[in-house]
Structure formats: structure tokens, C-alpha cells
Amino acid sequence: MDKMKVTYEAMLSLAAEMALDEAVRKFRAERIYREIDQSLAAGDEDMFYRLAKELNEMK
Numbered sequence: 001m002d003k004m005k006v007t008y009e010a011m012l013s014l015a016a017e018m019a020l021d022e023a024v025r026k027f028r029a030e031r032i033y034r035e036i037d038q039s040l041a042a043g044d045e046d047m048f049y050r051l052a053k054e055l056n057e058m059k
Contacts, residue, residue, distance in 0.1 A: 029058060 032055045039047035
């Protein structure tokens with residue numbers, strides 16, 4: 001029974017870590033999209049390409 005509890009806790013911890021990783025990834029992507037919009041509005045081509053590259057590397 002104790003081994004099952006340890007296994008369950010490990011699985012629960014892994015699921016929580018995966019959910020947190022996904023939330024952080026979505027947050028970062030949304031931030032990059034906002035910054036891309038701002039760089040386009042400002043006409044900052046260098047910033048646009050840097051952010052687009054960062055976004056592509058995330059995917």
C-alpha cells in the first residue's frame with residue numbers, strides 16, 4: 001500500500017509540473033504576441049524578427 005502511495009504522489013507531482021509548464025508557456029507566448037504587435041506598430045523590424053524567432057523556438 002505504501003508503494004502505491006509513493007507512486008500516486010509522484011504521478012500527481014508530475015501532472016502538476018506539466019500543468020504549470022503549460023501555463024508558463026502560454027503566458028510567455030501571449031507576452032511575445034503583445035510585444036510583436038507593439039514592434040509592428042512602432043516599425044521596429046529588428047525587434048519583430050527577434051520576437052518572431054523566440055516564438056518559433058518555443059513551438
